[in-house]
Amino acid sequence: MYVVSVINYKGGVGKTTVTANLGAELANRGMKVLLIDLDPQASLTFGFYDPDDWRERLRDGRTVKRWYDGLRGGTAAVTLGELVVTPGPANARLTGAGRLDLIASHLQLVDIDLALARAVANGDEYDAELFRVRGSLAEGLHDDALGSYDMVLIDCPPNFNVVTQSAIIASDHLVIPAKADYLSTLGIDYLHGNVRELVDQYNADARRFATTRRHHKVAPGVAGVVFTMIQLMAQRPIAAHQGYMDQVRALGLPVFPTVLRESVTVFATNTPRGVPVVLRDRTTSPVVRDELRQLTTEFLDHLQPEGAVA
Numbered sequence: 001m002y003v004v005s006v007i008n009y010k011g012g013v014g015k016t017t018v019t020a021n022l023g024a025e026l027a028n029r030g031m032k033v034l035l036i037d038l039d040p041q042a043s044l045t046f047g048f049y050d051p052d053d054w055r056e057r058l059r060d061g062r063t064v065k066r067w068y069d070g071l072r073g074g075t076a077a078v079t080l081g082e083l084v085v086t087p088g089p090a091n092a093r094l095t096g097a098g099r100l101d102l103i104a105s106h107l108q109l110v111d112i113d114l115a116l117a118r119a120v121a122n123g124d125e126y127d128a129e130l131f132r133v134r135g136s137l138a139e140g141l142h143d144d145a146l147g148s149y150d151m152v153l154i155d156c157p158p159n160f161n162v163v164t165q166s167a168i169i170a171s172d173h174l175v176i177p178a179k180a181d182y183l184s185t186l187g188i189d190y191l192h193g194n195v196r197e198l199v200d201q202y203n204a205d206a207r208r209f210a211t212t213r214r215h216h217k218v219a220p221g222v223a224g225v226v227f228t229m230i231q232l233m234a235q236r237p238i239a240a241h242q243g244y245m246d247q248v249r250a251l252g253l254p255v256f257p258t259v260l261r262e263s264v265t266v267f268a269t270n271t272p273r274g275v276p277v278v279l280r281d282r283t284t285s286p287v288v289r290d291e292l293r294q295l296t297t298e299f300l301d302h303l304q305p306e307g308a309v310a
Protein backbone atom coordinates (compact mmCIF):
# COMPACT_ATOMS: atom_id res chain seq x y z
CA MET A 1 0.00 0.00 0.00
CA TYR A 2 1.33 3.38 -1.01
CA VAL A 3 0.45 6.41 1.06
CA VAL A 4 0.77 9.70 -0.79
CA SER A 5 0.02 13.20 0.48
CA VAL A 6 -1.06 15.84 -2.00
CA ILE A 7 0.24 18.99 -0.42
CA ASN A 8 0.98 22.67 -0.84
CA TYR A 9 0.78 25.58 1.60
CA LYS A 10 -1.21 27.49 -0.89
CA GLY A 11 -4.91 27.10 -1.43
CA GLY A 12 -6.43 27.08 -4.89
CA VAL A 13 -3.48 25.43 -6.63
CA GLY A 14 -5.31 22.24 -7.62
CA LYS A 15 -4.60 19.88 -4.69
CA THR A 16 -8.15 18.62 -4.45
CA THR A 17 -8.58 18.36 -8.20
CA VAL A 18 -5.37 16.34 -8.53
CA THR A 19 -6.30 14.09 -5.59
CA ALA A 20 -9.77 13.30 -6.94
CA ASN A 21 -8.65 12.66 -10.49
CA LEU A 22 -5.51 10.67 -9.69
CA GLY A 23 -7.59 8.54 -7.34
CA ALA A 24 -10.38 8.07 -9.86
CA GLU A 25 -8.05 7.15 -12.70
CA LEU A 26 -6.08 4.70 -10.53
CA ALA A 27 -9.36 3.08 -9.44
CA ASN A 28 -10.42 2.92 -13.08
CA ARG A 29 -7.21 1.01 -13.79
CA GLY A 30 -8.23 -1.58 -11.21
CA MET A 31 -6.58 -0.31 -8.06
CA LYS A 32 -8.29 -0.13 -4.69
CA VAL A 33 -7.92 3.50 -3.71
CA LEU A 34 -8.71 5.28 -0.48
CA LEU A 35 -8.96 9.07 -0.51
CA ILE A 36 -8.64 10.90 2.80
CA ASP A 37 -9.89 14.48 2.98
CA LEU A 38 -7.96 16.36 5.67
CA ASP A 39 -9.02 19.84 4.61
CA PRO A 40 -11.80 21.36 6.77
CA GLN A 41 -13.00 23.13 3.65
CA ALA A 42 -14.01 19.60 2.60
CA SER A 43 -13.81 20.32 -1.14
CA LEU A 44 -12.85 16.74 -1.90
CA THR A 45 -15.75 15.44 0.17
CA PHE A 46 -18.22 17.82 -1.49
CA GLY A 47 -16.96 16.72 -4.88
CA PHE A 48 -18.42 13.30 -4.11
CA TYR A 49 -21.33 14.07 -1.76
CA ASP A 50 -23.56 17.09 -1.92
CA PRO A 51 -23.79 19.08 1.32
CA ASP A 52 -27.26 17.74 2.22
CA ASP A 53 -26.06 14.17 1.81
CA TRP A 54 -22.99 14.95 3.87
CA ARG A 55 -25.09 16.44 6.67
CA GLU A 56 -27.52 13.53 6.77
CA ARG A 57 -25.21 10.59 6.21
CA LEU A 58 -21.67 11.57 7.09
CA ARG A 59 -21.41 14.58 9.38
CA ASP A 60 -22.07 12.97 12.75
CA GLY A 61 -20.55 9.55 12.33
CA ARG A 62 -18.35 9.22 9.31
CA THR A 63 -15.74 11.89 8.98
CA VAL A 64 -12.07 12.08 9.81
CA LYS A 65 -12.93 14.51 12.62
CA ARG A 66 -13.98 11.51 14.72
CA TRP A 67 -10.53 10.05 14.29
CA TYR A 68 -8.77 13.18 15.46
CA ASP A 69 -11.35 13.67 18.25
CA GLY A 70 -10.45 10.19 19.46
CA LEU A 71 -6.82 11.20 19.85
CA ARG A 72 -7.71 13.82 22.42
CA GLY A 73 -9.33 11.30 24.72
CA GLY A 74 -12.74 11.94 26.23
CA THR A 75 -14.48 10.66 23.11
CA ALA A 76 -14.75 7.05 22.03
CA ALA A 77 -11.91 5.93 19.86
CA VAL A 78 -12.77 4.90 16.33
CA THR A 79 -10.73 3.07 13.72
CA LEU A 80 -10.09 4.64 10.33
CA GLY A 81 -11.73 1.60 8.74
CA GLU A 82 -15.04 2.49 10.38
CA LEU A 83 -15.03 5.87 8.67
CA VAL A 84 -14.74 4.68 5.07
CA VAL A 85 -17.55 5.41 2.63
CA THR A 86 -17.90 4.47 -1.04
CA PRO A 87 -19.18 7.33 -3.22
CA GLY A 88 -21.83 5.87 -5.53
CA PRO A 89 -21.72 7.86 -8.81
CA ALA A 90 -17.92 7.71 -9.17
CA ASN A 91 -17.78 3.99 -8.45
CA ALA A 92 -20.60 3.28 -10.89
CA ARG A 93 -18.30 4.60 -13.64
CA LEU A 94 -15.34 2.35 -12.91
CA THR A 95 -14.73 -0.20 -15.61
CA GLY A 96 -12.71 -2.85 -13.79
CA ALA A 97 -12.43 -4.34 -10.34
CA GLY A 98 -11.09 -1.15 -8.79
CA ARG A 99 -12.69 0.85 -6.03
CA LEU A 100 -12.65 4.49 -5.00
CA ASP A 101 -13.36 4.99 -1.30
CA LEU A 102 -13.28 8.09 0.84
CA ILE A 103 -12.81 9.18 4.40
CA ALA A 104 -14.71 12.44 4.41
CA SER A 105 -13.73 15.67 6.08
CA HIS A 106 -15.65 17.87 8.48
CA LEU A 107 -16.04 21.63 8.49
CA GLN A 108 -15.01 21.66 12.15
CA LEU A 109 -11.79 19.77 11.60
CA VAL A 110 -10.22 23.21 11.89
CA ASP A 111 -11.00 23.13 15.62
CA ILE A 112 -9.10 19.89 16.00
CA ASP A 113 -5.92 21.47 14.76
CA LEU A 114 -6.29 24.25 17.31
CA ALA A 115 -7.29 21.91 20.14
CA LEU A 116 -4.43 19.54 19.47
CA ALA A 117 -1.99 22.39 19.27
CA ARG A 118 -3.24 23.68 22.62
CA ALA A 119 -3.16 20.30 24.34
CA VAL A 120 0.33 19.78 23.09
CA ALA A 121 1.50 23.23 24.11
CA ASN A 122 0.12 22.99 27.65
CA GLY A 123 1.31 19.53 28.57
CA ASP A 124 4.50 18.81 30.47
CA GLU A 125 5.14 16.06 28.01
CA TYR A 126 5.20 18.39 25.05
CA ASP A 127 7.63 16.46 22.88
CA ALA A 128 6.14 13.05 23.58
CA GLU A 129 2.62 14.24 22.90
CA LEU A 130 3.60 15.98 19.72
CA PHE A 131 5.34 12.81 18.56
CA ARG A 132 2.23 10.76 19.31
CA VAL A 133 -0.08 13.09 17.41
CA ARG A 134 2.26 13.41 14.43
CA GLY A 135 2.48 9.62 14.17
CA SER A 136 -1.22 9.01 14.69
CA LEU A 137 -2.35 8.77 11.09
CA ALA A 138 0.51 6.42 10.21
CA GLU A 139 -0.55 4.29 13.15
CA GLY A 140 -4.22 4.41 12.15
CA LEU A 141 -3.50 3.31 8.58
CA HIS A 142 -2.23 -0.02 9.94
CA ASP A 143 -5.90 -0.93 10.50
CA ASP A 144 -6.54 -4.45 9.15
CA ALA A 145 -9.72 -3.18 7.50
CA LEU A 146 -7.54 -1.01 5.23
CA GLY A 147 -5.21 -3.83 4.24
CA SER A 148 -6.73 -4.32 0.79
CA TYR A 149 -6.02 -0.79 -0.48
CA ASP A 150 -3.29 -0.37 -3.06
CA MET A 151 -3.17 3.39 -2.68
CA VAL A 152 -4.07 5.98 -0.09
CA LEU A 153 -4.18 9.59 -1.33
CA ILE A 154 -4.40 12.30 1.30
CA ASP A 155 -5.76 15.72 0.33
CA CYS A 156 -3.99 18.09 2.73
CA PRO A 157 -5.18 21.47 3.97
CA PRO A 158 -3.20 24.56 2.91
CA ASN A 159 -1.21 24.85 6.13
CA PHE A 160 1.51 23.07 8.11
CA ASN A 161 -0.50 22.40 11.26
CA VAL A 162 -0.35 19.17 13.20
CA VAL A 163 -3.02 17.42 11.11
CA THR A 164 -0.99 18.16 7.98
CA GLN A 165 2.14 16.99 9.76
CA SER A 166 0.43 13.69 10.57
CA ALA A 167 -0.29 13.22 6.84
CA ILE A 168 3.35 13.83 5.92
CA ILE A 169 4.58 11.39 8.56
CA ALA A 170 2.13 8.75 7.26
CA SER A 171 3.27 9.18 3.66
CA ASP A 172 5.81 7.39 1.48
CA HIS A 173 5.55 10.08 -1.17
CA LEU A 174 4.38 13.65 -1.66
CA VAL A 175 2.78 15.18 -4.72
CA ILE A 176 2.98 18.95 -4.88
CA PRO A 177 0.47 20.68 -7.17
CA ALA A 178 1.53 24.22 -7.99
CA LYS A 179 0.73 27.12 -10.22
CA ALA A 180 3.63 28.42 -12.25
CA ASP A 181 3.82 31.86 -10.69
CA TYR A 182 6.16 33.76 -8.42
CA LEU A 183 4.60 33.03 -5.03
CA SER A 184 3.90 29.38 -5.78
CA THR A 185 7.49 28.69 -6.68
CA LEU A 186 8.78 30.47 -3.58
CA GLY A 187 6.43 28.34 -1.48
CA ILE A 188 7.65 25.02 -2.86
CA ASP A 189 11.20 25.49 -1.63
CA TYR A 190 9.93 26.56 1.77
CA LEU A 191 7.54 23.60 1.97
CA HIS A 192 10.27 21.18 1.03
CA GLY A 193 12.55 22.57 3.72
CA ASN A 194 9.83 22.33 6.36
CA VAL A 195 9.03 18.74 5.38
CA ARG A 196 12.68 17.81 5.78
CA GLU A 197 12.86 19.47 9.19
CA LEU A 198 9.66 17.77 10.36
CA VAL A 199 10.86 14.36 9.22
CA ASP A 200 14.26 14.76 10.88
CA GLN A 201 12.66 15.85 14.11
CA TYR A 202 10.14 13.00 14.02
CA ASN A 203 12.83 10.39 13.43
CA ALA A 204 14.92 11.83 16.25
CA ASP A 205 11.85 11.78 18.54
CA ALA A 206 11.18 8.17 17.51
CA ARG A 207 14.48 7.19 19.10
CA ARG A 208 13.36 8.82 22.35
CA PHE A 209 9.68 7.97 22.51
CA ALA A 210 8.78 5.10 20.20
CA THR A 211 6.97 2.35 22.01
CA THR A 212 6.04 0.10 19.10
CA ARG A 213 8.03 -1.21 16.19
CA ARG A 214 5.61 0.62 13.89
CA HIS A 215 7.46 3.81 14.58
CA HIS A 216 9.99 2.99 11.93
CA LYS A 217 12.05 5.68 10.35
CA VAL A 218 9.92 7.76 8.02
CA ALA A 219 11.30 9.17 4.78
CA PRO A 220 8.63 10.60 2.49
CA GLY A 221 10.07 11.64 -0.85
CA VAL A 222 8.72 14.09 -3.39
CA ALA A 223 7.18 12.02 -6.21
CA GLY A 224 6.81 15.20 -8.19
CA VAL A 225 5.58 18.72 -8.60
CA VAL A 226 2.61 18.93 -10.93
CA PHE A 227 1.96 22.26 -12.56
CA THR A 228 -1.70 23.11 -12.83
CA MET A 229 -3.82 25.82 -14.46
CA ILE A 230 -1.19 26.32 -17.13
CA GLN A 231 -1.92 28.51 -20.11
CA LEU A 232 -0.70 27.01 -23.34
CA MET A 233 0.25 28.58 -26.61
CA ALA A 234 0.98 26.31 -29.56
CA GLN A 235 0.77 23.39 -27.13
CA ARG A 236 3.48 24.78 -24.88
CA PRO A 237 3.25 26.61 -21.57
CA ILE A 238 3.44 30.37 -22.14
CA ALA A 239 6.88 31.87 -21.44
CA ALA A 240 5.85 33.36 -18.10
CA HIS A 241 4.91 29.90 -16.83
CA GLN A 242 7.91 28.21 -18.37
CA GLY A 243 10.33 30.42 -16.46
CA TYR A 244 8.85 29.45 -13.10
CA MET A 245 8.70 25.78 -14.07
CA ASP A 246 12.41 25.89 -14.88
CA GLN A 247 13.12 27.49 -11.51
CA VAL A 248 11.41 24.64 -9.69
CA ARG A 249 13.38 22.08 -11.69
CA ALA A 250 16.51 23.98 -10.70
CA LEU A 251 15.61 23.32 -7.05
CA GLY A 252 16.33 19.68 -7.83
CA LEU A 253 12.76 18.54 -7.32
CA PRO A 254 11.18 16.07 -9.74
CA VAL A 255 8.59 17.73 -11.95
CA PHE A 256 5.96 15.75 -13.84
CA PRO A 257 6.38 16.32 -17.59
CA THR A 258 2.62 16.52 -18.04
CA VAL A 259 1.08 19.80 -16.99
CA LEU A 260 -2.62 20.39 -16.43
CA ARG A 261 -3.86 23.19 -18.61
CA GLU A 262 -6.16 25.90 -17.38
CA SER A 263 -9.67 24.88 -18.33
CA VAL A 264 -12.30 26.69 -16.33
CA THR A 265 -15.19 25.30 -18.33
CA VAL A 266 -14.16 21.74 -17.51
CA PHE A 267 -13.28 22.14 -13.85
CA ALA A 268 -15.95 24.63 -12.82
CA THR A 269 -18.72 22.05 -13.16
CA ASN A 270 -19.57 19.03 -11.08
CA THR A 271 -21.72 17.41 -13.73
CA PRO A 272 -22.52 14.64 -13.59
CA ARG A 273 -22.56 15.15 -9.85
CA GLY A 274 -19.91 13.27 -7.92
CA VAL A 275 -17.91 12.19 -10.97
CA PRO A 276 -14.32 13.49 -11.29
CA VAL A 277 -13.39 14.91 -14.70
CA VAL A 278 -11.27 11.91 -15.65
CA LEU A 279 -14.29 9.60 -15.34
CA ARG A 280 -16.68 11.82 -17.29
CA ASP A 281 -17.76 11.09 -20.83
CA ARG A 282 -14.95 11.18 -23.32
CA THR A 283 -16.64 13.73 -25.52
CA THR A 284 -16.94 16.47 -22.92
CA SER A 285 -13.27 17.11 -22.26
CA PRO A 286 -10.99 14.75 -24.19
CA VAL A 287 -7.83 16.86 -23.95
CA VAL A 288 -8.08 17.46 -20.21
CA ARG A 289 -8.95 13.83 -19.59
CA ASP A 290 -5.91 12.72 -21.55
CA GLU A 291 -3.67 15.02 -19.51
CA LEU A 292 -5.05 13.60 -16.29
CA ARG A 293 -4.47 10.06 -17.54
CA GLN A 294 -0.92 10.82 -18.63
CA LEU A 295 -0.22 12.40 -15.27
CA THR A 296 -1.49 9.24 -13.57
CA THR A 297 0.89 7.09 -15.62
CA GLU A 298 3.81 9.38 -14.76
CA PHE A 299 2.78 9.32 -11.11
CA LEU A 300 2.92 5.52 -11.04
CA ASP A 301 6.30 5.60 -12.78
CA HIS A 302 7.66 7.97 -10.16
CA LEU A 303 6.49 5.63 -7.40
CA GLN A 304 7.85 2.61 -9.14
CA PRO A 305 11.12 3.35 -10.89
CA GLU A 306 11.31 -0.32 -11.86
CA GLY A 307 8.51 0.40 -14.31
CA ALA A 308 6.20 -2.21 -12.80
CA VAL A 309 2.96 -0.33 -13.33
CA ALA A 310 -0.01 -1.80 -11.55
Ligand SMILES: Nc1ncnc2c1ncn2[C@@H]1O[C@H](COP(=O)(O)OP(=O)(O)O)[C@@H](O)[C@H]1O
Pocket residue numbers: 010011012013014015016017018043228229230260261262263264267268
Ligand atom coordinates in the same frame (compact mmCIF):
# COMPACT_ATOMS: atom_id res chain seq x y z
N1 LIG B 1 -6.64 23.01 -14.56
C1 LIG B 1 -7.57 23.82 -14.06
N2 LIG B 1 -8.12 24.80 -14.80
C2 LIG B 1 -9.06 25.63 -14.31
N3 LIG B 1 -9.56 25.53 -13.08
C3 LIG B 1 -9.07 24.57 -12.27
C4 LIG B 1 -8.06 23.66 -12.70
N4 LIG B 1 -7.79 22.82 -11.68
C5 LIG B 1 -8.58 23.19 -10.67
N5 LIG B 1 -9.36 24.22 -11.00
C6 LIG B 1 -10.34 24.94 -10.17
O1 LIG B 1 -9.64 25.82 -9.31
C7 LIG B 1 -10.20 25.83 -8.00
C8 LIG B 1 -9.16 25.39 -6.97
O2 LIG B 1 -8.80 24.04 -7.23
P1 LIG B 1 -8.65 23.00 -6.04
O3 LIG B 1 -8.29 21.69 -6.65
O4 LIG B 1 -9.85 23.04 -5.17
O5 LIG B 1 -7.38 23.62 -5.29
P2 LIG B 1 -6.85 23.40 -3.79
O6 LIG B 1 -7.33 22.06 -3.33
O7 LIG B 1 -5.37 23.47 -3.91
O8 LIG B 1 -7.40 24.52 -2.98
C9 LIG B 1 -11.41 24.91 -8.07
O9 LIG B 1 -12.55 25.68 -8.33
C10 LIG B 1 -11.11 24.00 -9.24
O10 LIG B 1 -12.27 23.52 -9.85
Ligand SMILES: [Mg+2]
Pocket residue numbers: 012015016017039043044155
Ligand atom coordinates in the same frame (compact mmCIF):
# COMPACT_ATOMS: atom_id res chain seq x y z
MG1 LIG C 1 -8.46 21.60 -1.65
